[in-house]
Amino acid sequence: MSKLESQDILCYIDSLLKYSNYSKAAQSLYISQPYLTKVIKKVESQLNCELITRSRLPYRLTEQGKIYYQYLTSLEHSYAKLVREISYVSDIGSRILRIGILPSLGSYLTPLFLPDFLKLHPAYKINLVEDIPEKNEKRLQNHELDFWIGQNSSSISPNLNSVSWGRHRYRAVIPRCSELYRNNAAVIPEGTFDISTILRQKLILTSKGSAIRKQIDQLLSVYKIQPSIVMESNEIRTVLKLAKHNMGVTIVPESVHIDECASEYNIYPIPIDKMSLDYFIAHHGERKLSGDDHDLIHTFLNHGQQCAV
Structure with a gap:
């Protein structure tokens, strides 16, 4: 079994148990869902046993499943050790920082602080690992990353230490198809609408599991709203483009640039007490921070303090 396969299957089992x-x-x-089912059934067929009890809730590992899970975990630790040892030999005389980040977030955040860090430490090489949060969090826990940059630090694992920029706002994009659209208004003043009114529109949303979607789903539950979701996408820029092209209202973080176009859509800043996010940089709790590490964190926070509400 390859490293990629073992890591993916471990993630799949973790999510099923969650x-x-x-x-x-x-x-x-x-x-x-069919692909996930196919992978689990394939592994169970190869091992000739059931890994997870699915006859009652919540799902639990069978005794055979516990042995297999322990095996996968040991592979993760062994591979992480291998990577560290190879990196140590390969990087003698050079310095590398491995940073995990969501691709859409990286295009906004990294230009703000990495150039300043590299001015202080020009000998460093930065390896960006652009992937979904769940996988980068797992890499950080396995010491395959030095740092992980994300949003909404309250949801990360307790064995990771993080520092945050502070609260930042979201903005709604309201196209002509919405009853809330106002002619020739590039930006509608904050406080004009209640958040529940926004959520009752036809919506274009990011897929479940994303940081934005978790907050939206929580608000839908609080206000007891059955949403009208026209379309979902894993990519934030896709939902933004669809909203701009009059398919429905969407909500995006301020990190995503939106050109003003009053004839096609309005931009509405959502009150920060209703919905907000915080950008964070995290490291493993066992990592002993060097002076260079502190410089990286400081340059990250320096720009965050300038932008935070």
Whole structure:
């Protein structure tokens, strides 16, 4: 079994145990439910046993499943050790920082602080690992990353230490098809609408499992709203383009640039007390921070303090 396969299967099992539902687990992993079912059945067929009890909730590992899970975990630790040892030999005389980040977030955040860090430490090489949060968090826990940059630090594992920029706002994009659209208004003043009014529109949303979607789903639950979701996408820029092209209202973080176009859509800043996010940089709790590490964190925070509400 390859490293990629073992890591993926471990993530799949973790998600199934977390959600006790194949559809929800697949959505959190950004894969299809049939594919997830096929992978688990294939492994169970190869091992000639059931890995997870699915006859009652919540899902639990069978005794055979516990042995297999321990095996996968040992592979993760062994591979992480291998990577560290090879990196140590390969990087003698050079310095490398491995940073995990969501691709859409990286295009906004990294230009703000990495150039300043590299001015202080020009000998460093930065390896960006652009992937979904679940996988980068797992890499950080396995010491395959030095740092992980994400949003909404309250949801990360307790064995990771993080520092945050502070709260930042979201903005709604309201196209002409919405009853809330106002002619020739590039930006509608904050406080004009209640958040529940926004959520009752036809919506274009990011897929379940994303940081934005978790907050939106929580608000839908609080206001007891059955949403009208026209379309979902894993990519934030896709939902933005669809909203701009009059398919429905969407909500995006301020990190995503939006050109003003009053004739096609309005931009509405959502009150930060209703919905907000915080950008964070995290490291493993066992990592002993060097002076260079502190410089990286400082340059990250320096720009965050300038931008935070």
